[in-house]
Amino acid sequence: MSDGTESVRGADVFGGDRPTRSRAVLLVVLGAFWLWLLARWLVEWTGVPVGVPGEPFVDVALVGGPQTPLGVMVGSLPALAVGVYVTVVLTVVSIALGFVLAVPLSVARVYGAVSSYVSLSFTELIRGTPLIAQLFVLYYGLNLSQYFRGLTSFAGVTVDPALWVAVIGFTINSAAYQAEYIRAAIESVDPRQLVAARSVGLDQLDGIRYVVLPQGLRYAIPGWTNELVYLIKYSSLATFITVTELFTAANDVASETFRYTAMFTVVALFYLLLVLTATTIMSTVEDRVAIPGIGGAEGRP
Amino acid sequence: MTSATTSVVLQSSDWAYVLENADILFEGTVETIKLTVLAMVLGFLAGFPAGAAEVYGSPWIRKPVWAAGVGLRATPILVILVFLFFVAPFATSAFVAAVIGLGFRSAAYQAQMFRGALQSVDEGQMEAARSVGMTRFQAIRRVIVPQALRRSIPGFQNEFTIVLKDTSIAIILGISELLGVTEDLFLQSGRSGAALELILAASLVYFVLTVTTNRGIEYLGEVYEIPSGEST
Amino acid sequence: MSDPLLRVDDVYKSYGDEDVLKGISFEMDRGDVEVLVGPSGSGKSTLLRCVNRLTEVDSGDVYLDGECVTAPEADVNALRREVGMVFQDFNLFAHLSALENITLGLKHVRGFDDAKARERGHEHLERVGLAAQAESYPAELSGGQKQRVGIARALAMDPKLMLFDEPTSALDPELVGEVTSVMRELAEEGMTMLVVTHEMGFASEAASRMMFLDDGRLVERGPPEQLFRNPQHERTERFLERITRLHGEIE
Numbered sequence: 001m002s003d004g005t006e007s008v009r010g011a012d013v014f015g016g017d018r019p020t021r022s023r024a025v026l027l028v029v030l031g032a033f034w035l036w037l038l039a040r041w042l043v044e045w046t047g048v049p050v051g052v053p054g055e056p057f058v059d060v061a062l063v064g065g066p067q068t069p070l071g072v073m074v075g076s077l078p079a080l081a082v083g084v085y086v087t088v089v090l091t092v093v094s095i096a097l098g099f100v101l102a103v104p105l106s107v108a109r110v111y112g113a114v115s116s117y118v119s120l121s122f123t124e125l126i127r128g129t130p131l132i133a134q135l136f137v138l139y140y141g142l143n144l145s146q147y148f149r150g151l152t153s154f155a156g157v158t159v160d161p162a163l164w165v166a167v168i169g170f171t172i173n174s175a176a177y178q179a180e181y182i183r184a185a186i187e188s189v190d191p192r193q194l195v196a197a198r199s200v201g202l203d204q205l206d207g208i209r210y211v212v213l214p215q216g217l218r219y220a221i222p223g224w225t226n227e228l229v230y231l232i233k234y235s236s237l238a239t240f241i242t243v244t245e246l247f248t249a250a251n252d253v254a255s256e257t258f259r260y261t262a263m264f265t266v267v268a269l270f271y272l273l274l275v276l277t278a279t280t281i282m283s284t285v286e287d288r289v290a291i292p293g294i295g296g297a298e299g300r301p
Numbered sequence: 302m303t304s305a306t307t308s309v310v311l312q313s314s315d316w317a318y319v320l321e322n323a324d325i326l327f328e329g330t331v332e333t334i335k336l337t338v339l340a341m342v343l344g345f346l347a348g349f350p351a352g353a354a355e356v357y358g359s360p361w362i363r364k365p366v367w368a369a370g371v372g373l374r375a376t377p378i379l380v381i382l383v384f385l386f387f388v389a390p391f392a393t394s395a396f397v398a399a400v401i402g403l404g405f406r407s408a409a410y411q412a413q414m415f416r417g418a419l420q421s422v423d424e425g426q427m428e429a430a431r432s433v434g435m436t437r438f439q440a441i442r443r444v445i446v447p448q449a450l451r452r453s454i455p456g457f458q459n460e461f462t463i464v465l466k467d468t469s470i471a472i473i474l475g476i477s478e479l480l481g482v483t484e485d486l487f488l489q490s491g492r493s494g495a496a497l498e499l500i501l502a503a504s505l506v507y508f509v510l511t512v513t514t515n516r517g518i519e520y521l522g523e524v525y526e527i528p529s530g531e532s533t
Numbered sequence: 534m535s536d537p538l539l540r541v542d543d544v545y546k547s548y549g550d551e552d553v554l555k556g557i558s559f560e561m562d563r564g565d566v567e568v569l570v571g572p573s574g575s576g577k578s579t580l581l582r583c584v585n586r587l588t589e590v591d592s593g594d595v596y597l598d599g600e601c602v603t604a605p606e607a608d609v610n611a612l613r614r615e616v617g618m619v620f621q622d623f624n625l626f627a628h629l630s631a632l633e634n635i636t637l638g639l640k641h642v643r644g645f646d647d648a649k650a651r652e653r654g655h656e657h658l659e660r661v662g663l664a665a666q667a668e669s670y671p672a673e674l675s676g677g678q679k680q681r682v683g684i685a686r687a688l689a690m691d692p693k694l695m696l697f698d699e700p701t702s703a704l705d706p707e708l709v710g711e712v713t714s715v716m717r718e719l720a721e722e723g724m725t726m727l728v729v730t731h732e733m734g735f736a737s738e739a740a741s742r743m744m745f746l747d748d749g750r751l752v753e754r755g756p757p758e759q760l761f762r763n764p765q766h767e768r769t770e771r772f773l774e775r776i777t778r779l780h781g782e783i784e
């Protein structure tokens with residue numbers, strides 16, 4: 001089993017091994033996927049004349065017509081591409097903001113006194129309740145979307161206020177999980193590293209920032225990859241608060257045409273490609289920032 | 302959906318509404334627990350053999366099992382649930398579709414967990430078992446598996462809470478689990494103001510369930526713990 | 534004269550490009566105590582593992598009591614019932630008590646019922662001086678105790694041949710004695726033993742013969758006195774000189 005196999009560490013999706021020779025195939029497939037997406041996005045929003053907005057590149061009539069499953073699938077591609085954009089925006093913004101929130105949360109948890117308990121309560125509450133419930137609290141309970149009525153466009157796309165509420169919800173949720181991963185990673189750094197930093201004259205905060213975090217964050221990469229994959233999949237829950245992301249796009253087409261199996265197969269494929277993109281990127285990142293003896297090489301702490 | 306200009310303030314009349322419908326919330330909780338337990342059982346029954354197959358199986362078994370696992374782990378549970386519901390045999394019952402969807406998704410993750418646990422048992426244990434004349438199967442069954450199962454307890458705990466929370470996604474199939482009945486309650490006319498209180502109450506129930514099962518499984522772990530920690 | 538109990542015939546074993554065993558042949562009779570010595574990497578442990586087929590030979594054969602055990606149709610599990618093995622890292626079943634470590638094989642390989650297995654188990658624990666530790670778990674035992682349980686576990690299966698793979702190498706020095714004295718008793722009782730070890734004291738006192746392996750080849754073989762006092766090869770002499778300096782003089 002261990003003959004030149006490359007493991008995508010920590011990406012729960014793949015488990016242990018992914019054979020290296022399929023990596024080339026994978027990169028080609030992913031490359032094609034993203035090229036197509038970019039082309040579609042350009043067509044929809046910038047009038048680049050390689051196609052018609054709303055119309056697939058391949059004529060639906062050529063694959064059997066708009067009534068057949070294949071025809072429906074191909075015909076839905078432009079709508080799905082728009083959905084992917086929203087999904088990607090949702091995922092990327094939420095995980096980034098979540099990270100910004102998570103670092104102080106985990107530092108407080110590890111090094112704080114009172115702030116440690118506050119941080120712990122927050123993460124326990126968020127991680128102990130379903131993401132949908134959290135979205136419901138924000139959208140139906142607190143009715144946050146009313147505050148975003150004015151902000152109707154983002155990066156050139158007309159956007160529903162619900163999207164902002166979704167971002168807030170995912171950010172909070174992701175921050176709680178990321179804080180946990182980062183905490184575990186910080187704690188796996190030998191405490192003597194911080195002692196050494198203090199002995200050189202760095203204060204607590206600088207010691208954490210320049211010595212503990214650089215090591216800890218590398219340990220956190222596998223957990224972080226998990227979180228990214230999780231967000232990609234659970235972004236689909238935004239459909240419950242009326243966000244028109246990928247799942248909504250597919251569901252809408254499916255309920256109009258009754259081609260449920262076909263549409264959900266296609267959308268499953270889309271998610272698979274998105275997940276594969278994420279794990280491939282993270283695995284490259286992990287290799288690039290690897291420091292011998294820290295995190296990566298042998299088993300995780 | 303509602304576009305009411307609801308006050309954010311938690312009103313006592315809204316809490317009273319929550320208490321009035323405590324029985325409905327309770328029934329929803331029962332459904333949630335049923336879904337969770339059945340899905341976890343299915344997840345174990347399918348996931349443990351899958352994990353063992355990935356460690357001990359021939360390539361003919363390993364590759365398809367691994368591929369199925371990747372498919373299940375890369376697809377959002379929401380998609381899995383709706384897909385199952387509309388693929389004919391299960392369209393008869395939303396509950397069955399939910400159990401199967403949640404169950405097999407969990408099986409895919411439990412398989413990974415058991416695979417890791419089985420592989421973490423020291424090779425020397427297998428050698429010692431074989432050296433007294435046990436067959437490979439006997440060695441796996443009587444020496445490796447008992448140790449692997451104990452090591453899987455933290456992962457199992459984690460998986461349990463994930464499934465518990467994911468049952469709320471079965472709302473899409475119209476199942477009357479906790480979040481579903483909660484939504485029904487606040488969508489009733491004139492009651493949208495109680496939405497916040499209702500959802501918070503439901504969240505509290507989830508939280509309590511999560512904490513209880515975590516402690517429960519931890520306790521089980523202590524009961525079956527190998528005295529003074531594990532060597533090798 | 535009856536057949537030798539163990540016959541190793543021209544055994545070769547490689548791992549990739551590395552040749553670990555290069556044509557080893559020897560015979561052992563019942564009651565022989567053979568000590569295998571040599572530098573690390575010389576193939577000693579590999580040879581031991583080839584005897585009970587934990588490692589498969591590339592070519593050559595191994596015969597136990599006249600039967601060819603390396604034949605493709607041979608029943609490996611039946612073979613291993615007759616050959617006991619004691620490991621450097623003990624390899625006690627971590628989830629079972631000392632007694633259960635012994636009864637596991639008795640119940641599921643020899644088919645004993647629970648009562649008989651427990652009786653036998655207690656007997657063997659007593660034999661190695663650990664009757665009081667029957668219900669203790671491996672994590673609760675010292676290294677020397679663990680190894681003695683390991684010996685009892687192998688003995689309880691009533692083997693014709695016992696293999697010892699550096700049984701004391703993982704032990705603290707003060708615990709080595711309790712294990713080697715058990716091994717010495719076994720040798721006196723007439724058990725056929727093939728032992729890989731650096732314990733020259735045990736070798737000089739208990740071994741009927743010693744084998745010096747170097748770089749995958751059997752360099753020299755003979756009674757301990759011969760190898761220690763009158764080695765036929767320079768390599769033997771140099772190795773034993775080094776080892777004796779490290780592990781103490783022999784009387």
